[in-house]
Amino acid sequence: MEASDTVGELIVLQEIDLEILRIKGELGELAAEVSGLNETVEALRARRTELTGKLTEADERVRRFQRAVEAGRTTLKRLETRSAAVSNMQQHFAVRSETDTARRNLMSAEEDQLAAMQEVETLREQLTGVEVELGAAEDALETRSAEVDVSRSGLESELESRTSKKKTQEGRLDTKTLRLYQSVSGGRKDSALACLTADGVCGRCYTAVPKQRQADIRAGRGLAICEGCGVILYPETSDA
Numbered sequence: 376m377e378a379s380d381t382v383g384e385l386i387v388l389q390e391i392d393l394e395i396l397r398i399k400g401e402l403g404e405l406a407a408e409v410s411g412l413n414e415t416v417e418a419l420r421a422r423r424t425e426l427t428g429k430l431t432e433a434d435e436r437v438r439r440f441q442r443a444v445e446a447g448r449t450t451l452k453r454l455e456t457r458s459a460a461v462s463n464m465q466q467h468f469a470v471r472s473e474t475d476t477a478r479r480n481l482m483s484a485e486e487d488q489l490a491a492m493q494e495v496e497t498l499r500e501q502l503t504g505v506e507v508e509l510g511a512a513e514d515a516l517e518t519r520s521a522e523v524d525v526s527r528s529g530l531e532s533e534l535e536s537r538t539s540k541k542k543t544q545e546g547r548l549d550t551k552t553l554r555l556y557q558s559v560s561g562g563r564k565d566s567a568l569a570c571l572t573a574d575g576v577c578g579r580c581y582t583a584v585p586k587q588r589q590a591d592i593r594a595g596r597g598l599a600i601c602e603g604c605g606v607i608l609y610p611e612t613s614d615a
């Protein structure tokens with residue numbers, strides 16, 4: 376095979392490879408997008424579970440302080456009854472001291488209950504907010520997943536056809552050229568080929584190519600690698 380033919384076949388192979396890279400890149404972006412939406416939904420569900428747990432605990436506290444408030448009121452009533460029945464100063468002072476303590480306890484229980492009720496209210500608001508956000512995130516995930524499925528199956532069939540084209544095209548190259556191309560293009564996300572410019576530099580990185588090698592490339596005497604960036608150099612065609 377003439378070197379110029381080889382270059383032509385390599386350019387075709389590279390076009391297919393760049394298409395394959397593009398398709399794989401798009402598939403990767405779609406997968407990342409859906410996984411991002413999934414993570415958002417999972418995070419919001421976890422937050423909802425956490426808030427629901429906290430709300431249950433806060434509700435229990437409200438009920439506990441409610442019982443403490445009721446018990447405190449009962450105690451005060453009992454002390455009032457006793458206070459009406461005291462028969463001497465000693466009993467009077469004893470009841471008054473107990474009443475002061477019971478009042479303080481009741482006030483403190485009422486404050487605790489109020490604080491717990493406010494906490495419940497705050498948690499309910501937060502939970503409502505999270506539920507709204509979660510609903511929107513679940514909708515976004517569902518809608519986008521359906522769209523992504525369609526795009527993905529299109530891209531996958533494109534990929535399949537490009538892969539079979541690639542095999543055919545590889546079959547048109549000799550093993551040595553193919554190996555060279557594969558070693559240059561492997562891991563690259565851009566062009567594995569660049570033209571040798573009329574000024575005698577690599578068309579990609581502008582490294583100067585030695586005169587003798589320039590002559591070999593232009594005469595089609597085998598393939599040459601750029602010393603600067605490692606791409607395969609091909610001669611600039613006059614009709615290009």
Ligand SMILES: [Zn+2]
Nearest residue numbers: 577580601604
């Ligand atoms: Zn170069």
